[in-house]
Amino acid sequence: MRNRAASGPKEPEMKAWFARDYGGPEVLRLEEVGKPVPQPGEILVKVHATTVNSGDRRIRACDFPPGMKTLGRLALGWNRPRQPILGTELAGKVETVGQGVTRFSPGEAVYAFPGGRMGTHAEYVLLKETGPVAHLPEGVDMLTGAALCFGGTTALTYLRRGDVREGQSMLVLGGAGAVGSAMVQLGKLAGVHVTATTSAGNLDLVRTHGADTVIDYHSTDVSRHNARFDVIADTVEAMDFARAQKLLKPGGRYLAIAGTLKEMLGSLRKGPEGKRMIAGPADERLEDIVELGRLAALGQYRPHIDKVYAFTNMPAAHAHADTGRKRGSVVVQVAE
Structure with a gap:
């Protein structure tokens, strides 16, 4: 400034x-x-x-x-x-x-x-x-x-990069934070079946944002979950690509939203069965900012x-x- x-x-x-x-x-x-x-x-x-x-x-x-x-x-x-x-x-x-x-x-x-x-x-x-x-x-x-905008633009960036589409399933790690709650809301708006993790005190909050299933990560080891997902959106560094692969469907994407340099470098090559990791800074696009305001005015994102x-x-x-x-x-x- x-x-x-x-x-x-x-x-x-x-x-x-x-x-x-x-x-x-x-x-x-x-x-x-x-x-x-x-x-x-x-x-x-x-x-x-x-x-x-x-x-x-x-x-x-x-x-x-x-x-x-x-x-x-x-x-x-x-x-x-x-x-x-x-x-x-x-x-x-x-x-x-x-x-x-x-x-x-x-x-x-x-x-x-x-x-x-x-x-x-x-x-x-x-x-x-x-x-x-x-x-x-x-x-x-x-x-x-x-x-x-902070959580909203990050969510829109990674939903776009991850090619997240209607009918797919997504696991959001850290569903109560600014980015996690935006991922839940905007993912649901895109027609995605959303499972999210959070602490026990935030279960109801994450449900109000539209998550179909909410998991208390203190009492449940999500890495042993029976379900398989098209996308894992990790907003809190709760997992790594090696662990995520066990929960991803073939062709699945691990969104390392809170990723480090290791994740950025690792995103350059695919894992088995076409699984891949996506990392890097979020976009700062005027189009995304305008879209978030439009959705807020409609009551579809808050x-x-x-x-x-x-x-x-x-x-x-x-x-x-x-x-x-x-x-x-x-x-x-x-x-x-």
Whole structure:
């Protein structure tokens, strides 16, 4: 996110949360910085809500998957986060627009998914008019709009890459998280028979998202399940390809959504009976963002909101994400 100095009087300021070092939630600091000014083709959005997701906490804590720490530091900052303002998704209202902008007008409600560019843990965010931003559909509130994209775009990416089709069967490992609950909902919407794993306290929640069968992974070893699946969507690193092969039908796909470098390299070759592993970063496509908003407006997809924190309480939102027990999304309300 760019903060440009303006000539003349002191520029307006905004507040943003900075992670200037790697570490626990205590490294976060609320600071005042210059309010961005939109240039031609840009819009300035006043953030009403954002989220703290697994990506945010991984970057803040420098907690990258096995084999990815060096690559993660090279990409995101060796000694500290290169982009200190975290946050990948938001909902808000257009404050001002730059010259030539025709798609958006001041006052319009929008939702956006800057994704890997981050920067949404702030009162204002600059976005390109042609970027990952769309009008918030009528009937979708700001808190829901802010939570649409992180889990939703990941689920759409892997359903697409895995060629998941109507009539197939899918096992979702970790059905209560932001990505897992999106996989359950969007898989069911695609006509898939969904089995999902979760802890005992989340069984009913996952059922409400549409899972046909829900398994308590504490009491049942899913690797010994009698059923065979066309697809296994692993959102929590609960399995590896070798174990997954025993549960896959011939030609089945193991979606290593939370995969490490090992899974990315392993995805280059097939297993026996045409079984294969699919891994890698999720897509950040405007088409997916718009589709998630459309489905939310129809009531066919709704991210589960676990807890809502005030903007001034951002470290507590990170601490909750750190527990690994959040259900769906942790939302931070920035403005009324």
